[in-house]
Amino acid sequence: MKMNNPRDYSRVFRKAKRVSGKGLTILTVENSVGHPRLGLAIAKKHLKLASRRNRLKRIIRESFRQHQSDFTNIDIVVLTRPDITKRESAELWKALEQHWLTVVAQWQKSS
RNA sequence: UGAGAUGGCCAGACAAUCGCGCUUAUAGCAUGUCUAUUUGUGAGGAAAGUCCGGGCUCCAAUGGGCAGAGUGCCAGGUAACGCCUGGGAGGUGAAAGCCUACGGCUAGUGCAACAGAGAGUAUACCGCCUGAUUAUUUUCGAAUGUUAGGUAAGGGUGAAAGGGUGCGGUAAGAGCGCACCGCGUAACUGGCAACAGUUGCGGCAAGGUAAACCCCACUCGGAGCAAGACCAAAUAGAAGAGUAGUUUGUUUCGGCAAACAGAUGCGGCCCGUAUCGCUCUUGGGUAGGUCGCUUGAGGCAAGUAGCGAUGCUUGUCCCAGAUGAAUGAUUGUCCUCGACAGAACCCGGCUUAUCGGCCAUCUCAUUUU
Numbered sequence: 001m002k003m004n005n006p007r008d009y010s011r012v013f014r015k016a017k018r019v020s021g022k023g024l025t026i027l028t029v030e031n032s033v034g035h036p037r038l039g040l041a042i043a044k045k046h047l048k049l050a051s052r053r054n055r056l057k058r059i060i061r062e063s064f065r066q067h068q069s070d071f072t073n074i075d076i077v078v079l080t081r082p083d084i085t086k087r088e089s090a091e092l093w094k095a096l097e098q099h100w101l102t103v104v105a106q107w108q109k110s111s
Numbered sequence: 112u113g114a115g116a117u118g119g120c121c122a123g124a125c126a127a128u129c130g131c132g133c134u135u136a137u138a139g140c141a142u143g144u145c146u147a148u149u150u151g152u153g154a155g156g157a158a159a160g161u162c163c164g165g166g167c168u169c170c171a172a173u174g175g176g177c178a179g180a181g182u183g184c185c186a187g188g189u190a191a192c193g194c195c196u197g198g199g200a201g202g203u204g205a206a207a208g209c210c211u212a213c214g215g216c217u218a219g220u221g222c223a224a225c226a227g228a229g230a231g232u233a234u235a236c237c238g239c240c241u242g243a244u245u246a247u248u249u250u251c252g253a254a255u256g257u258u259a260g261g262u263a264a265g266g267g268u269g270a271a272a273g274g275g276u277g278c279g280g281u282a283a284g285a286g287c288g289c290a291c292c293g294c295g296u297a298a299c300u301g302g303c304a305a306c307a308g309u310u311g312c313g314g315c316a317a318g319g320u321a322a323a324c325c326c327c328a329c330u331c332g333g334a335g336c337a338a339g340a341c342c343a344a345a346u347a348g349a350a351g352a353g354u355a356g357u358u359u360g361u362u363u364c365g366g367c368a369a370a371c372a373g374a375u376g377c378g379g380c381c382c383g384u385a386u387c388g389c390u391c392u393u394g395g396g397u398a399g400g401u402c403g404c405u406u407g408a409g410g411c412a413a414g415u416a417g418c419g420a421u422g423c424u425u426g427u428c429c430c431a432g433a434u435g436a437a438u439g440a441u442u443g444u445c446c447u448c449g450a451c452a453g454a455a456c457c458c459g460g461c462u463u464a465u466c467g468g469c470c471a472u473c474u475c476a477u478u479u480u
Contacts, residue, residue: 039435050159051453058131058439065130066440 022095023084
């Protein structure tokens with residue numbers, strides 16, 4: 001489920017498709033592992049308190065878990081944007097729902 | 112009942128389902144950083160700031176001094192502290208209480224704007240008092256002026272005017288004298304001490320500032336878990352060992368000698384030109400991994416010594432250990448509708464943030480008995 005390797009991350013950053021909005025950016029790229037994988041890159045600059053960073057990670061992981069079966073074999077990396085500070089938890093849930101839909105649509109078309 | 116003070120405790124609760132980290136056991140084969148089931152467990156009172164102290168690790172060490180930094184009423188506690196406890200002094204509050212960087216400016220050096228006559232060897236602007244008098248007025252006492260002195264009681268300036276209050280005293284005044292207070296000093300008494308009390312003496316000398324330099328006493332080796340220990344790909348380089356492609360000649364059939372080649376790049380090709388033996392092993396070491404990593408100055412209970420901080424004894428319990436970094440989601444019920452906030456080697460403190468709730472002790476006011 002998780003991505004651990006720095007090489008995987010750099011691969012995603014190099015040739016990913018981007019979806020962004022509501023304080024988040026989502027990068028996706030095809031992989032060869034046989035299941036979708038999730039990676040997180042939460043900037044300390046954007047969320048200064050550790051508890052808020054943990055909160056965000058949990059929301060993203062949970063949301064990803066619920067939609068896992070929808071994805072094909074892709075690596076997903078979620079990035080924060082500076083305006084993440086203002087967003088409420090409920091808002092982020094909705095935003096993620098939308099983002100997943102667009103991501104799924106993208107990969108169905110191309111594959 | 113209301114208003115307050117101090118200390119301690121809790122940090123939404125319960126149930127179901129789906130997930131995550133570590134872990135126990137079993138099974139599977141694809142023997143793995145695997146999968147499935149299963150056992151147990153899973154953030155804080157501040158985990159935070161990183162401001163002190165200690166353990167632990169490595170480096171340096173024979174001891175001492177200088178420099179530098181820190182601490183600063185006394186005693187005790189502690190592994191240690193800048194922490195805590197008890198006591199003293201000063202300040203503050205009606206009280207319970209709370210606050211204090213609280214050693215030394217009678218060792219030295221320095222500093223103080225403006226105002227003011229004078230600011231640390233004090234000072235005479237106004238005023239007060241005395242003498243003189245060539246002036247003016249006169250109710251003939253004197254008053255005003257001028258001049259020579261005395262004076263720190265009063266006014267004024269200032270953050271501060273060189274002890275305070277009162278009485279005596281005096282021309283007017285003045286520690287000039289006396290009493291009380293304050294200050295200094297000596298002795299005695301109480302106390303481990305800080306300090307307090309009593310008595311005598313001094314007669315104002317000694318203003319403030321040491322988070323000014325400085326003096327005195329005491330403390331401190333440096334760096335930090337990215338400490339440090341171990342395992343260990345690929346590539347390049349190092350050391351060692353082995354092995355030389357083809358043809359010809361020779362041969363004691365092990366070899367030896369000569370010539371020609373080979374691979375890669377530049378180039379359309381030749382020529383030319385540049386670079387390079389190959390294989391194995393070894394050690395250092397990078398990526399990566401393992402350990403350090405949680406049994407500890409540990410928690411809880413009882414007893415015991417102490418006013419207390421805390422110590423001692425016995426019993427009992429095992430209570431996060433991640434590393435792109437684990438605690439969440441959904442549903443239901445209830446309530447006071449849930450703040451600040453997330454472990455990263457581990458402890459002891461301090462400081463800062465914080466919705467609310469509970470308990471104990473104490474103070475004051477009011478009412479009732």
